[in-house]
Each structure stands twice: as C-alpha cells, then as structure tokens.
Amino acid sequence: MQKYPLYLLFFCASWMTISCQNKKTENKTDKVKEAMETKQNKSEEEWKKTLTPEQYYVLREKGTERPHTGEYNLKFDKGIYTCAGCGSELFTSDQKFESHCGWPSFDNEIGEGSKIKKIKDFSHGMIRTEIVCANCGGHLGHLFDDGPTKSGLRYCVNSLSLQFKNDTTKVK
Ligand SMILES: [Zn+2]
Incomplete structure (x- = not known):
C-alpha cells in the first residue's frame, strides 16, 4: 500500500x-x-440522408409527383413493387392496371391490408383515403373506390414512393 x-x-x-x-x-x-x-422509425434527418429530395417530398411530406411523369406510370413488366422508403413489398405487377390518371394504379395490394395503412384525409377540401406504408409510415398516394376491375378499388400511387423489383416468384 x-x-x-x-x-x-x-x-x-x-x-x-x-x-x-x-x-x-x-x-x-x-x-x-x-x-x-x-x-423504420427513423428521424427526419436520417430519412433525408437515405432518400432523394424528390422521394423525401413525396414519402415524408406527403407530396404528389406531377401526373404522367413517374418512372412506373407506364411500366407493365412482371415483378414486385416495394416501398421506396423501407423495401416492404406492397404490390405485384398483376395488380397494376392502366388507369390513364397519370400515376401507377393498382386494384389490390399484397398482404390483405397488413402492408398498407388507410387514413382519412381531409386536405385540399376533399375527403379522400390516404395510403401509407404500414412499416415505415411513408406516404404512397390515395385509394379510390372507382376501380374498373372486380375489386372496384384504385390505389393511385406515386412512382417516387415505389421501387420495382424484377421478382417473378410471386407473380402469376
Ligand atoms: Zn415503407
């Protein structure tokens, strides 16, 4: 000591x-x-780092891309559409149809409601149903009940919210 x-x-x-x-x-x-x-509970700063400014505007600020400008509007290749924010699988190419509205449109979703959350949206003086990714909360677009196919549904989605995957294992 x-x-x-x-x-x-x-x-x-x-x-x-x-x-x-x-x-x-x-x-x-x-x-x-x-x-x-x-x-996928990222801070806004983290989202800014992982998304392009255009994706950030749509996914995180609920923006809308200009009609007829989106990458996937006229794409009809076989594959899966995932969330551009987190990669969650949302739609298959079988669910996509040409709606002539200017945005990618789908008549159904993968996961029977577990992948996409529906929220009442009262913005812009309209009553609409907003659709968001259930996993990361990213804004996808809106859901309308005027679809021309059997489901009667039209998921109107921004191309910027989606990422196309050439995965045909889940496509007919
Ligand atoms: Zn997501």
Missing part, C-alpha cells in the same frame, strides 16, 4: 467506474438504435 499513494488508487477506481458506465450507455444506445432501424 505504501508504494501507491491513496489518491492514485482512488483515481484508478473512479476511472474504472466511469469507463464502465460509458460502456453501459453505449450498449444501451446501440440497442435502441437497432430497434428503431427494424421498425
């Missing part, structure tokens, strides 16, 4: 306690971060 003055021991002990606590806090932060990422 005489070799090591008491204050040195005290210093070492406090330093160890502090570094231990830091480690605990770090682990906790990592866990919270992980949980947030799986739920």
